[in-house]
Amino acid sequence: MHVQEWLDTVPAAAVYAVVALVIGLESLGIPLPGEIVLVSAALLSSQHSAINPIVLGACATAGAVIGDSIGYAIGRKGGRPLLAWLARKFPRHFSEGHVATAEKSFEKWGMWAVFFGRFIALLRIFAGPLAGVLHMPYWKFLTANVLGGICWAGGTTAVIYYVGVVAEDWLKRFSYLGLVVAVLIGLASMLVIRRKAKKAQGAQQEEVEVGAP
Template sequence: MHIQEWLETVPAVSVYLLVGVVIGVESLGIPLPGEIVLVSAAILAATQDHINPVVLGACASAGAIIGDSIGYMIGRKGGQPLLNWAGRKFPKHFGPDHVAMAEEKFEKWGMWAVFFGRFIALLRIFAGPLAGVLKMPYWKFLIANVLGGIIWAGGTTALIYTLGMVAESWLRRFQWLGLVAALCFGLGSFLIMKRRAKKAAAEREAKAQDQVPAAID
């Protein structure tokens, strides 16, 4: 069976559920490729008539908002021990350098870290749990969470769907290239954030070394 014919047999509700669940689980603090899944689903919506982009965007938004809210509650109840456990369980995502960078952003931006964190791969995982650990007032978190979730999920779906409609004939013949592009986009954003985390860690280490001689003097 040709891939195009197979994709037409995939129930739309399965796509909606997959997107909502993956984004929701990622938002509550478990590293999953939510952005890649959303972009890939939006590309499918542009080439498969039975997938409604409005419903897709709504499911993605709901997953983001609900997942972040659950992550906030978990972080508020779990506190710092939760971050320590996550660091041991997922050292590549919740290592000391990553946590320190995220805390720095929260201290600098406050509730805006939750909003803008939705658009940044690494902070998207941290936003909910870290806001809870730092005891951010829930009403502030909720406003930033809802706005960020809707704008990120709805905006990404609309943008990719629109681009997909413009290039529909090309995507129908070379759809696998679109999926590869989505994968590269997601991995690229993650690698950029990882590099920034390493740079921030190096700067903190250098600062700490400078303070040691000063303390001795």
């Protein structure tokens, strides 16, 4: 079952909770499809009034900020051994190459790596734990974490919601336009058929008159 189809079967409160939980766990360092869940829920909110996009965005932001903060604390305490353990558990995401790439980003951009990392799938998983491992000052991390969470979660929710509303409105208009076109085509076809029928009838009458003595 598709994510959006599954979310459509649960109450609105459960949708908020699932979005916050999945995004929080992803931000904590567990590879989960947080962005897919958020996009699906935001698109669903554009189709169902029961799901409030503002509440959805707030829950997604809270999950992102809290998850990243927990990941930071775990990374700070676990250090390098934590990265080695994660590499064994999730070799696809925490390989030496991926860790090295993330570290270079942190060394180059500092707290901005946390902010912009929120918009990149790989860094979104790394940001919290790696910032803790590298002992980034918490106030810098928290500032970038909150701003990044608001811009990513809130921005994604708003964009997908309005895209869904516009698309649904366009499809409705398109359906009305299609109905009008279909009616016009039907009327035109009927007029052409009637015109051809009259011509055929007139030709038949002429033949009868010519053949009459």
